[in-house]
Amino acid sequence: MPRKKNKVNPVSFQDTILNLQKFWGNYGCVILQPYDMEVGAGTFHPATTLRSLGPKPWKAAYVQPSRRPTDGRYGKNPNRLQHYYQFQVIIKPSPENIKKIFLKSLSTVGINHQENDIRFVEDDWESPTLGAAGRGWEVWCNGMEITQFTYFQQMASIECKPVSVELTYGLERLCMFTQGKSNIFDLIWNNNGVKYKDIFYQAEKEYSAYNFEFANTESLIKNFNIAEKECKSLLEKNLSLPAYDQCLKASHIFNLLDARGIIGVAERTKFISRIRELTKGVGKNWIESQK
Amino acid sequence: MAELFLELLSEEIPARLQIDAREKIKLSIEGELRKKEINFQSSKAFSTPKRLVLIIDGMPTKIEQKKKIIKGPKVDAPKAALDGFIKSNNLKKSNVYKKKIEKGEFYFSETSSETIDVLEQLQTIVPRVIQNYSWKKSMKWSSNELSWARPLKSILSLFNNKVINFNFFHLKSENLTFIDGPKDEIVKKVSSFKSYLRLIKSQNIILNQEERKEIIIKKMENICVTKDFEKKFSPKLIEEVVNLVEKPHVIICKFDEIYLKIPQEILIVNMQQHQKYFPLFDNNHKLTNSFLLVANLADKKGYIKIGNQRVIEARFSDAQFFWEKNKTQNLVKQVSKLKNLVFFNELGNFYDRTQRLRKLASIISGQMNLSKEKIEIAASVCKADLISDLVGEYPELQGVMGKYFAKEQGFDDDVALAISDHYLPVGANSPVAKKPISLAVAIIDKIDLLVGFFGIDQKPTSSKDPFALRRTAIGLLRTITENKIKIDLKELINYSIITYEEQNIKFTNKIIFKEVLLFLKERFKNILKDKKIQIDIIDAVITSHRSDDFLVLNEKCQIVHKNINKDVCKDIINSYKRVSNILGEEKANKDEDDFMSPESLLFKKEEEKNLFDKINEIRKYFSSTRNNEKYDLTLKMLAGAKPVADSFFDNVIVNDENLDIKKNRIALLKMFCKTYNNFIDFSKVEGG
Numbered sequence A: 001m002p003r004k005k006n007k008v009n010p011v012s013f014q015d016t017i018l019n020l021q022k023f024w025g026n027y028g029c030v031i032l033q034p035y036d037m038e039v040g041a042g043t044f045h046p047a048t049t050l051r052s053l054g055p056k057p058w059k060a061a062y063v064q065p066s067r068r069p070t071d072g073r074y075g076k077n078p079n080r081l082q083h084y085y086q087f088q089v090i091i092k093p094s095p096e097n098i099k100k101i102f103l104k105s106l107s108t109v110g111i112n113h114q115e116n117d118i119r120f121v122e123d124d125w126e127s128p129t130l131g132a133a134g135r136g137w138e139v140w141c142n143g144m145e146i147t148q149f150t151y152f153q154q155m156a157s158i159e160c161k162p163v164s165v166e167l168t169y170g171l172e173r174l175c176m177f178t179q180g181k182s183n184i185f186d187l188i189w190n191n192n193g194v195k196y197k198d199i200f201y202q203a204e205k206e207y208s209a210y211n212f213e214f215a216n217t218e219s220l221i222k223n224f225n226i227a228e229k230e231c232k233s234l235l236e237k238n239l240s241l242p243a244y245d246q247c248l249k250a251s252h253i254f255n256l257l258d259a260r261g262i263i264g265v266a267e268r269t270k271f272i273s274r275i276r277e278l279t280k281g282v283g284k285n286w287i288e289s290q291k
Numbered sequence B: 001m002a003e004l005f006l007e008l009l010s011e012e013i014p015a016r017l018q019i020d021a022r023e024k025i026k027l028s029i030e031g032e033l034r035k036k037e038i039n040f041q042s043s044k045a046f047s048t049p050k051r052l053v054l055i056i057d058g059m060p061t062k063i064e065q066k067k068k069i070i071k072g073p074k075v076d077a078p079k080a081a082l083d084g085f086i087k088s089n090n091l092k093k094s095n096v097y098k099k100k101i102e103k104g105e106f107y108f109s110e111t112s113s114e115t116i117d118v119l120e121q122l123q124t125i126v127p128r129v130i131q132n133y134s135w136k137k138s139m140k141w142s143s144n145e146l147s148w149a150r151p152l153k154s155i156l157s158l159f160n161n162k163v164i165n166f167n168f169f170h171l172k173s174e175n176l177t178f179i180d181g182p183k184d185e186i187v188k189k190v191s192s193f194k195s196y197l198r199l200i201k202s203q204n205i206i207l208n209q210e211e212r213k214e215i216i217i218k219k220m221e222n223i224c225v226t227k228d229f230e231k232k233f234s235p236k237l238i239e240e241v242v243n244l245v246e247k248p249h250v251i252i253c254k255f256d257e258i259y260l261k262i263p264q265e266i267l268i269v270n271m272q273q274h275q276k277y278f279p280l281f282d283n284n285h286k287l288t289n290s291f292l293l294v295a296n297l298a299d300k301k302g303y304i305k306i307g308n309q310r311v312i313e314a315r316f317s318d319a320q321f322f323w324e325k326n327k328t329q330n331l332v333k334q335v336s337k338l339k340n341l342v343f344f345n346e347l348g349n350f351y352d353r354t355q356r357l358r359k360l361a362s363i364i365s366g367q368m369n370l371s372k373e374k375i376e377i378a379a380s381v382c383k384a385d386l387i388s389d390l391v392g393e394y395p396e397l398q399g400v401m402g403k404y405f406a407k408e409q410g411f412d413d414d415v416a417l418a419i420s421d422h423y424l425p426v427g428a429n430s431p432v433a434k435k436p437i438s439l440a441v442a443i444i445d446k447i448d449l450l451v452g453f454f455g456i457d458q459k460p461t462s463s464k465d466p467f468a469l470r471r472t473a474i475g476l477l478r479t480i481t482e483n484k485i486k487i488d489l490k491e492l493i494n495y496s497i498i499t500y501e502e503q504n505i506k507f508t509n510k511i512i513f514k515e516v517l518l519f520l521k522e523r524f525k526n527i528l529k530d531k532k533i534q535i536d537i538i539d540a541v542i543t544s545h546r547s548d549d550f551l552v553l554n555e556k557c558q559i560v561h562k563n564i565n566k567d568v569c570k571d572i573i574n575s576y577k578r579v580s581n582i583l584g585e586e587k588a589n590k591d592e593d594d595f596m597s598p599e600s601l602l603f604k605k606e607e608e609k610n611l612f613d614k615i616n617e618i619r620k621y622f623s624s625t626r627n628n629e630k631y632d633l634t635l636k637m638l639a640g641a642k643p644v645a646d647s648f649f650d651n652v653i654v655n656d657e658n659l660d661i662k663k664n665r666i667a668l669l670k671m672f673c674k675t676y677n678n679f680i681d682f683s684k685v686e687g688g
Helices: A013-027 A098-108 A171-179 A196-214 A217-236 A240-259 A265-289 B015-035 B079-088 B118-132 B193-202 B209-227 B235-242 B257-261 B264-274 B303-327 B331-340 B350-368 B372-381 B389-393 B400-408 B413-421 B436-455 B469-483 B489-502 B512-530 B535-544 B550-563 B567-589 B606-624 B631-639 B642-651 B659-677
Strands: A058-067 A083-092 A118-122 A132-141 A144-155 A165-170 B002-010 B042-047 B051-059 B062-065 B068-074 B096-101 B104-111 B114-117 B152-159 B176-180 B185-189 B249-254 B278-281 B287-295 B342-344
Touching: A013 A058, A013 A083, A013 A098, A013 A171, A083 A171, A083 A196, A098 A118, A098 A144, A098 A165, A144 A171, A144 B303, A165 A171, A196 A240, A217 A240, A217 A265, A240 A265, B002 B118, B002 B176, B002 B193, B015 B042, B015 B051, B015 B118, B015 B235, B068 B079, B079 B096, B079 B104, B114 B118, B118 B152, B152 B176, B176 B193, B209 B235, B209 B249, B209 B287, B249 B303, B257 B264, B257 B287, B257 B303, B264 B278, B264 B287, B264 B303, B264 B400, B287 B303, B303 B389, B303 B400, B331 B350, B331 B372, B331 B400, B342 B350, B350 B372, B350 B436, B350 B489, B372 B413, B372 B436, B389 B400, B400 B413, B413 B436, B436 B469, B436 B489, B436 B512, B469 B512, B469 B550, B489 B512, B512 B535, B512 B550, B535 B550, B550 B567, B550 B631, B567 B631, B567 B642, B567 B659, B606 B631, B606 B642, B606 B659
Parallel strands: none
Antiparallel strands: A058 A083, A083 A165, A118 A132, A132 A144, A144 A165, B002 B051, B002 B152, B042 B051, B062 B114, B068 B104, B096 B104, B176 B185, B249 B287, B278 B287
């Protein structure tokens, strides 16, 4: 919240990331780097999707740049971007006191839960392409959603046992709150005067044009088919990780096609089920490889 | 006297799950206690998002079970039955004896009197009840096997201030609870409900949901009184909010007035559905730029207010962006974009759908004598808002947004209204479309849906109705009957089938008209049954009437229903039954069913002639009033034949020796029934 009275600079975007990394690093999480492919959310990083499967314990945290082509607004909307950052924490099995730990993590980025109204609002998460489902909440801070808090029940169409907990902080939302901004582009990136707009405004404009107007749909469809074929052939060779990369590719291509508005409702369902079949295969294959 | 006190502490459980759990678990424990004959004075269930609490008061700690005689299995039953009887009732074999009663020979035994320790009983009752409760939605967490709505953290379970010991999956019942400390959670020992309440109170938590509700409403009303707002809040939202907080604090907030230019439905949806705020209206019911927020803690530094205001303004500015963009997008031009919106795989897209509606519009405008042009325009643009950003964002505002766009773009008011109102009724308590253009589009929209899904054999089954066709049919019937609209459904349905054919949509069903009409009649029966109209009357009306005019069916049902116990109906049914009884006997004697007109030359008695004249009078009445029949007059007309019919029966014997005369008399009676059946099939009506 705005800290007019004690005049401390609000935590910058990059310091928010550093604070969260430090906090979760101290907790015992492996601090990973973003996955090097286009994905729609931190959940798609194999450190979450694949590692949440099977019996082995796992703790990790990382930033994931996320792309949602349909959310592009040519940089004109103060709240929506086609490219943004998530801070992702995944812990298996879910610790008993995870809610408390989460609240503590908020205080490291400047949100005190005794002064702000933190609410856990029902939100059962589902990802049809990942064949994933979970139970949990959107975490609200004074009415703004800042985190998605989910207990995975199913991933890659496989039941999660033990259950992982996933915390997904929306970094822009979080910082808009802590920095008291109502426009994403006004966010303070560092303490040397660099703003979010300086880094991303042009990208939002150009990618919105690409996503909505100029992405070549014919070649996208071709590429989708290639990725699907490649994934299947890699699965035959039991190479679950490279096969998973092909799922991610297919998934992002689908999102682009969606943004181009050329997918009807019926086709949509077909595309989604094709991707889900792929992730299902990868999930099975990966679990086998862990034995 | 002792108390049973149970606290199930968990992470935040969604409101509706919480309400269901607190009610059902309470009922289930009460049931178990009654089964065991353990008395109690009162039982209450409370909940906050994290705490589910049950308190049962005035229980005995021990109960004396008196001697009683209990009946066992039959003596010739398998031995296992006897063993089971002995085991489950804790009997001694030597106390079991045989005795003959009416139904055969059975084993009996007298149970010994014993003292039952209630605490011991509760050790099996409590875990069984919580295990048997099934959540509407549940989950697993960590490595545990237990399924609960959200992770269950602890079970506090006391009877008479002692722990009721039991294991529940990975948890063990205790006398402990947790409260929030400044940093970490603090474990607290609890000895009784009273001490628990003190502890909870010290945390400013209001455990009792009714108390929370009162506090919230009172605070909100106070604010409204002092600031001159209307004291009106959505009861549904109050119920939800009450169960989202444990320390309710009402805060009044504001947003920038400029957003009041956005259609208020958008503002209200954002505040109510999305943010759980209470929008405030002035005393002229006008939406203001103030709203109430129920926070879960006191806003010591004012952060909560500022934060929420910023959130709602961000949402409004998003909505405003879309509103400005969408309202200028010409609705007529948008229609062609509906080609990208699939309605249903085999039934084409929404563009196809509006084209069909447009064609039906011209038919119904003729039937209802309305402006063809207006209905056609309304039908073509009524779905155009579906591809707008705003409906994408707020699907619940379909139609409403279209109405606003149409008004902005200078469409006629009744055309604009039809865009929102053709979806009516949206539920059992929702009003139907009232204005002529609206209800015309509402009717053809529903016919198109019914015909389409029946055409591809996607009909509702007894358990499933994925396309809500029942609701659609009821909506159609209500729109017709409540507005008293004369339309030709047959023509509309048949033309609707043609509009699909013209689009080369392949129908597998070859008897759509018949099936849709039958489906409508079934729904219609249900509507009338709900209005407490006797089933035999409904049957009588529906089977007699071959047409598809539900307005007529409805009115006939209503008038017969109103008069069924009055003389006018009694007279009709009485005469009718006398006639049909004789015909029934004759029919049983001879298999003769062909209808011939009675021949007046063959009448031997005055009474025959009189009856014949009376019937003809009635027939004349029916043919002269074909289109403006007044049903109360009809009833009077039919009842008026009673003296003539009575005197016929008193003086004429149908079963005459002369076969021709007899046949002629039977023909006369058949004519009587047939004439009466013009109104309704009186043979179906009971009593008289």
